[in-house]
Amino acid sequence: MTDRPSVLVVDDKENMCHLVARILGDAYQVKTVEDGARALALIRTREFDVVVTDIRMPGADGFEVLRAIKQHAPDTEVILMTAYATVPRAVEAIKEGAYDYLSKPFDPDEVSLVVARALERKQLKAQAASLRRELNGVYGFQNLIGKSAPMRALYGLLERAAGLAITVLITGETGTGKELVARAIHHHGPRKNKPFIAVNCGALPSELIESELFGHVRGAFTGAGETKMGLVEAASGGTLFLDEIGELPLAVQVKLNRMLQDKEVRRVGEATARRIDVRVITATHRDLKAEVAAGRFREDLYYRLNVFPVQLPPLRERREDIPLLAMHFVQKAAKTYRLPVDGLEPEALRVLTGYAWPGNVRQLENAIERAVAITSGTRVGTSALPPEVLGESQGAVANDPLVKLPFREAVDLVRDRASRDYLIALLREFGGNVTRAAERAGMERESLHRLLKRFGLRSDDFKEPAA
Numbered sequence: 366m367t368d369r370p371s372v373l374v375v376d377d378k379e380n381m382c383h384l385v386a387r388i389l390g391d392a393y394q395v396k397t398v399e400d401g402a403r404a405l406a407l408i409r410t411r412e413f414d415v416v417v418t419d420i421r422m423p424g425a426d427g428f429e430v431l432r433a434i435k436q437h438a439p440d441t442e443v444i445l446m447t448a449y450a451t452v453p454r455a456v457e458a459i460k461e462g463a464y465d466y467l468s469k470p471f472d473p474d475e476v477s478l479v480v481a482r483a484l485e486r487k488q489l490k491a492q493a494a495s496l497r498r499e500l501n502g503v504y505g506f507q508n509l510i511g512k513s514a515p516m517r518a519l520y521g522l523l524e525r526a527a528g529l530a531i532t533v534l535i536t537g538e539t540g541t542g543k544e545l546v547a548r549a550i551h552h553h554g555p556r557k558n559k560p561f562i563a564v565n566c567g568a569l570p571s572e573l574i575e576s577e578l579f580g581h582v583r584g585a586f587t588g589a590g591e592t593k594m595g596l597v598e599a600a601s602g603g604t605l606f607l608d609e610i611g612e613l614p615l616a617v618q619v620k621l622n623r624m625l626q627d628k629e630v631r632r633v634g635e636a637t638a639r640r641i642d643v644r645v646i647t648a649t650h651r652d653l654k655a656e657v658a659a660g661r662f663r664e665d666l667y668y669r670l671n672v673f674p675v676q677l678p679p680l681r682e683r684r685e686d687i688p689l690l691a692m693h694f695v696q697k698a699a700k701t702y703r704l705p706v707d708g709l710e711p712e713a714l715r716v717l718t719g720y721a722w723p724g725n726v727r728q729l730e731n732a733i734e735r736a737v738a739i740t741s742g743t744r745v746g747t748s749a750l751p752p753e754v755l756g757e758s759q760g761a762v763a764n765d766p767l768v769k770l771p772f773r774e775a776v777d778l779v780r781d782r783a784s785r786d787y788l789i790a791l792l793r794e795f796g797g798n799v800t801r802a803a804e805r806a807g808m809e810r811e812s813l814h815r816l817l818k819r820f821g822l823r824s825d826d827f828k829e830p831a832a
């Protein structure tokens with residue numbers, strides 16, 4: 366039987382090997398070797414579930430066996446056998462990753478029990494690892510949901526960015542999750558216990574931005590009552606997230622650039638500067654490079670911010686995530702409104718997956734929240750979905766005659782449409798001159814004539830009227 370768990374017994378005393386093999390032989394597939402060096406060679410070529418090894422052996426001892434296993438087969442559990450005198454060493458071995466030890470002489474039940482427990486731990490560990498993999502696949506990174514290829518690639522990038530404390534520039538259409546990503550980077554990095562301060566540069570009136578960001582001293586300008594610390598200082602030790610960075614007025618861009626360069630901040634109206642230590646993450650839905658070209662964004666600041674660019678994919682480019690996101694938002698809304706809604710009708714899911722979502726995840730979240738609020742049963746159906754979502758997907762699917770045809774006929778139809786369009790463009794280009802059109806098309810004049818006839822086209826219709 367090959368599906369029994371495998372156990373390797375290593376002891377330089379033959380009778381000890383036999384004894385352990387006899388105890389375990391009924392329940393496990395047992396292999397015995399009588400010296401450490403052979404055990405080392407064996408574990409490089411074969412993986413055992415559990416290894417029971419003596420500590421004191423000539424040549425390679427139990428510690429060497431343990432280390433080799435942790436290196437080559439870290440999932441294998443190791444149990445050491447030890448005489449009374451070497452118990453302290455066995456305890457040391459546990460610190461190095463062994464599961465347990467048996468002190469000689471032992472009784473048979475003790476051996477069976479320790480091996481069974483070691484196996485149980487191995488299985489639990491494997492189960493936990495697979496659950497974690499699954500959860501990571503589904504729930505992605507921090508609070509980000511999505512398991513599509515673009516999202517998985519994104520998680521890898523975010524993991525790297527989080528560990529590096531590097532300046533990150535997040536770009537993506539509205540509602541793609543830029544703020545969520547910024548938070549995920551912060552919470553996954555070494556500054557997670559420090560503040561995360563988010564500032565929407567587009568939402569602050571331009572005359573206030575400077576003092577909000579950098580702070581001001583009393584009386585620095587009309588209306589500056591008390592001295593106030595800015596948001597940059599509030600983020601000290603943590604992360605400053607500047608959303609909609611493309612909206613920052615040029616004058617403030619200059620100050621921000623200087624702050625990043627000198628790692629110092631100067632409150633408005635104050636002569637001396639203060640050292641600051643903030644990690645800066647910025648985001649924009651604009652094409653900053655184009656903004657630079659148009660003179661609306663400073664080039665030096667652009668390069669300072671764009672150290673680690675992260676581009677978020679629009680939802681329509683990761684449609685396979687829509688069911689997962691939709692389900693997540695259904696649960697969230699059901700909890701908020703204390704409603705017994707717990708899923709979506711398959712048809713509703715089909716419609717959601719077919720829609721283009723110009724407002725991305727935020728639009729999906731709003732659509733689902735509203736749908737849940739008006740659902741009286743336990744599942745969201747199509748009738749609860751917003752008209753714009755229904756309209757587009759129904760239009761795309763139901764009005765296209767192609768879907769009513771068998772595959773071959775549909776392909777023929779598409780080919781005919783494309784051929785006709787091509788011929789029209791060709792005749793236009795050459796003003797109805799069939800000889801030249803045939804040359805470009807790489808076919809004989811006669812063949813082109815036949816094709817034109819088949820598609821009901823007349824070359825004369827494309828000739829310039831005589832002046």
Ligand SMILES: Nc1ncnc2c1ncn2[C@@H]1O[C@H](COP(=O)(O)OP(=O)(O)OP(=O)(O)O)[C@@H](O)[C@H]1O
Pocket residue numbers: 508509510511537538539540541542543544545546608650726727730
């Ligand atoms: N991958 C995702 N998983 C779960 N929720 C998401 C995801 N992406 C976005 N969301 C949710 O969608 C909403 C919009 O996200 P967020 O505010 O981060 O987008 P944004 O790109 O910053 O938008 P804007 O450009 O309009 O400021 C939030 O409620 C957020 O929780």
